[in-house]
Amino acid sequence: MITFENVSKVYSNGTLALDHVDLQVDKGEFVFIVGSSGAGKSTFLKMIVCEEKPNEGRVIVNDTDVTALRRGQIPYLRREMGIVFQDFRLIDNMNVYDNIAFAMHVVGASAREIRKRVPYMLGLVGLQDKAKCRPGELSGGEQQRVGLARALINNPAIIIADEPTGNVDPALSFEIVDLLSEINRRGTTILMVTHEHSLVKHFHRRVVEIRNGKIVADTGKVEVQE
Numbered sequence: 624m625i626t627f628e629n630v631s632k633v634y635s636n637g638t639l640a641l642d643h644v645d646l647q648v649d650k651g652e653f654v655f656i657v658g659s660s661g662a663g664k665s666t667f668l669k670m671i672v673c674e675e676k677p678n679e680g681r682v683i684v685n686d687t688d689v690t691a692l693r694r695g696q697i698p699y700l701r702r703e704m705g706i707v708f709q710d711f712r713l714i715d716n717m718n719v720y721d722n723i724a725f726a727m728h729v730v731g732a733s734a735r736e737i738r739k740r741v742p743y744m745l746g747l748v749g750l751q752d753k754a755k756c757r758p759g760e761l762s763g764g765e766q767q768r769v770g771l772a773r774a775l776i777n778n779p780a781i782i783i784a785d786e787p788t789g790n791v792d793p794a795l796s797f798e799i800v801d802l803l804s805e806i807n808r809r810g811t812t813i814l815m816v817t818h819e820h821s822l823v824k825h826f827h828r829r830v831v832e833i834r835n836g837k838i839v840a841d842t843g844k845v846e847v848q849e
């Protein structure tokens with residue numbers, strides 16, 4: 624589903640952020656990407672969503688060499704992924720329902736589909752009572768659940784999450800990863816950057832550790848025990 628082949632990234636200021644990275648992630652895996660600050664984790668995710676291009680190597684997502692995509696093709700790639708941000712990135716002046724509905728609207732869903740699917744997704748993340756609230760009226764954990772609902776609304780094959788629990792308290796962190804696990808059980812591939820050891824220990828998933836732009840540890844594929 625995702626393959627890195629000999630991928631290196633040097634930023635324009637000369638920083639080597641990824642150093643000959645090889646990695647394969649199969650459909651349906653749940654992978655934690657760990658490593659200290661500055662290790663190259665965000666750069667790694669940016670290669671997948673095509674926010675940055677490597678200087679060397681190839682990144683294949685869903686059989687597409689994303690490093691060869693033209694700018695105009697990138698939005699089509701992103702439709703196959705749901706992206707969850709540490710800082711939520713919700714639209715402040717839209718209520719919860721509209722934040723999620725908007726993500727369907729931009730990919731051309733009909734009003735009928737939107738009316739059907741948004742309430743289902745609000746139920747899945749447990750926010751049916753908060754549909755009319757603005758993001759500013761919600762707790763951090765609730766805002767992140769809106770972020771998750773938005774990432775999931777178009778049924779992506781892959782979820783990319785860059786420290787999705789970075790701005791919520793520890794109890795809620797587990798809740799967020801529980802939700803991601805539930806989504807993973809339904810077949811969605813998940814890559815999640817985190818620096819929370821407690822989460823990594825608790826959830827027993829594949830762990831890939833990046834240090835100085837290199838993969839220095841990889842548990843490999845982990846079979847999930849139900």
Ligand code: ADP
Pocket residue numbers: 634635636638639640658659660661662663664665666667
């Ligand atoms: P992490 O997500 O693990 O904290 P990053 O991928 O953000 O690491 O950064 C890896 C390295 O690349 C760091 O040394 C960082 O300072 C550098 N870096 C990240 N983004 C840029 C950029 N846009 N320009 C120059 N250097 C960058």
Ligand code: ADP
Pocket residue numbers: 657658659817818819820823824830832840
């Ligand atoms: P151990 O002593 O068994 O390595 P750790 O607490 O160091 O235990 O690591 C537990 C798991 O977390 C390991 O699978 C390790 O690869 C992973 N890990 C390593 N570095 C980090 C990190 N910065 N953040 C989160 N997890 C990490």
